[in-house]
Amino acid sequence: MKLTVVGGGSTYTPELIDGFARLRDTLPIEELVLVDPAAERLELVGGLARRIFARQGHPGRIVTTSDLDAGVEGADAVLLQLRVGGQAARQQDETWPLECGCVGQETTGAGGLAKALRTVPVVLDIAERVRRTNPNAWIIDFTNPVGIVTRALLQAGHKTVGLCNVAIGFQRKFAGLLGVSPADVHLDHVGLNHLTWETGVRLGGPEGENVLPKLLAEHGEAVADDLRLPRTIVDRLGVVPSYYLRYYYAHDEVVRELRTKPSRAAEVAEMERQLLTMYSDPALDEKPELLAQRGGAYYSEAAVDLAASLLGGGGSPYQVVNTYNKGTLPFLPDDAVIEVQAAIGSNGPSPLPVPAVDPLYAGLMANVTAYEDLALEAALRGGRDRVFRALLSHPLVGQYEYADALTDQLIAHNREHLAWA
Template sequence: MKFTIVGAGSSYTPELLDEMIVRRESLPIDELVLYDIDSHRLEVMEGFCKRYSAKRDFPIKIRSTTDIDDALYGAAFVDTQIRVGGNKQRVKDEKIPLKYGLIGQETTGAGGMMKAFRTIPVMLDVARHMEKSSPDGWLINYTNPAGLVTEAVKRYTNANIAGFCSGGIFPKMWAKRSMGIDYNRVQYDYVGLNHLNFISHITIDGRPVTEKEFETLAETNDDVGADIQKLLGCLTSPYLQYYYKTGQRVEELKAKSQTRGEYVQDLEKIVFAGYADENNADIPKELYKRGGGGYSEVAMNFVNAVYNNVDTEMVVNVQNKGAVPFLPDDGVVEINCLVNKRGMAPIHKSYIPAPCWGLISEVKNYEMLAVEAAVEGNVTKMKQALLAHPLVREYSVVEKLVPDLLEGSKEFLPQFFK
């Protein structure tokens, strides 16, 4: 089986390889193709991955290429983890909104929109190459903002895509960390959008969690806080901190000496020095300060479910198709799905916590407008999307913010500067 990683210069690539090694008995992946536009990072990553697999006696052919058709041709699965403009652009996404008193963050609000604008055209190009080179293959997307990227690919191409975020297994992680409970003992209803999720009907071994167990889980998700989650009556994505603690988070971000992007830039220098060391065949410990843990496990759960036709319940970004009654059928949502060789079947949500309806609807409205703006290079729709977003909304701010955002990403936005 051929497995391709698009954006293989990412520091996360070895975690995918490690998960392949763990599952070597059930997933016969015999060729790993690394693709990236950065030839230096690609060379470093190819060398490290070969040393890593050799040390663990994993007989797999590993090669790199800068030819997208070569990378995709005949691939059964293609993992996408790209960052258009690198962390340099991420820092701009964080800093420009802060100038206007807004949340500066890479996946939500104004900053998240700019990441989507740079990323969607590139991902559509990858998807169209998939249509030609591997029409039966699956795109496993981890590129943020995952919901908007998945929606764009579904609306504008015929490529098979499954959009993922490790957030789908966070409640299992919290239960493991706080109560020592194995993942497979914990189930829940998960509904919303990427980085805007609400988790209810939580059970352990099939029984509802007790009030004390719920509080323990809520306390573990300390970015949002137990009091807010108890008030809502459900757990939430950590990213809800930006919606429920907006003013506090803006002030905290302004006060920091570095943005998260600047921190990651410094950290990646250390991580890549470790990857480049020809005497090293182990993942640098600094990688685990990078964030994003769990994504390789989720990706390979999907591969296993599809390749081996094993019915598996997973949280996936998919078209709604009536699963969330108050959202458009063609809009992408992040919800529980049944996954097997046929693909993903969304599980209809009979209950959605009442305090969550409005926020989900508002942000979905923003997302659909933002996708259209990204594809069309449409400034009017860009402004409409920002007006719809609850973290922006104010007209006078939007009028000043938009030119600043576009100028900051001009190099990567040819659709807006025709």
């Protein structure tokens, strides 16, 4: 089996490599190719990757290359984890929206739109080259904003599944609180990427006992603390919102916080400098503890599970993925990309039935789905008016004065990445 990681020079990659090494019986990789245009970073990450494989006795071969076409040739699956513009672009995404009193964040709001506009054309070009070289390869998208990027790929006819680590993070957290194995925890997970709610926590599978009320009664404070929301709000909702919902439920509070502390991008950039120094040590043969602070917890386990199931291996029968709605949520268009539990097989994901969704959540999903429609149109066709329409539709913007000002800022900060600007 050959697997290719595009964006393989990311400081995330050793987390992925560690999972590939530990879970080699689930996903028996013979050749792993790391593709990245940043040759110096790629050399450091590739060296550590080979040492991790060697330490854990993995027999697979690791290849590094800046040649995308060569890297994806013959691959059974291609995993996308790239960041167009790097941490410098992320720093901008997280700062200029604050000037208008809007959340500055890399995957939602105005910053998330900027990232989508930079990313979608690049990802579509990569996918076309994968299709020319190897039309049967699965494309697993971990590149944010996952919902919009996955929809762009699906609309272009690619064999694609979107992946996020929010659900597996909740699964592991809840398993620890309940004192059970993560494999015994099945989430009733519903929404869009970075806009999801856990409406049930079941033991043993989709038909298992729903222990969410018990979980909130006994561990509600710990859950609320992780979300950085008041316990009373979580209790009133009766569900567990993704931590990304704090940008909606406590928008003004978040803006005040973001204006008084260094950006997450600045923190990550400093962390990356330290990690790359560590990766250059020829004695290092395991992922460093600092990597846990970088983000992407359990990403490797989720990626292995999904790839194994798509390629006919031993992955879990049900996994949370991003895929076409196709009637699963009747209040959204069939071609909306939703994030739900699905049965995964060699033909791709089949979403499980979802009980009727509370209007409190369905309304916000419908609003953000409309935004994602407009965002994808702006990413594919360009133009100031399309950017303005997307921003005006977003519930974290929503006022024409803000949308106008943010449109000008977005274009000014991203001109080098926008072919039409």
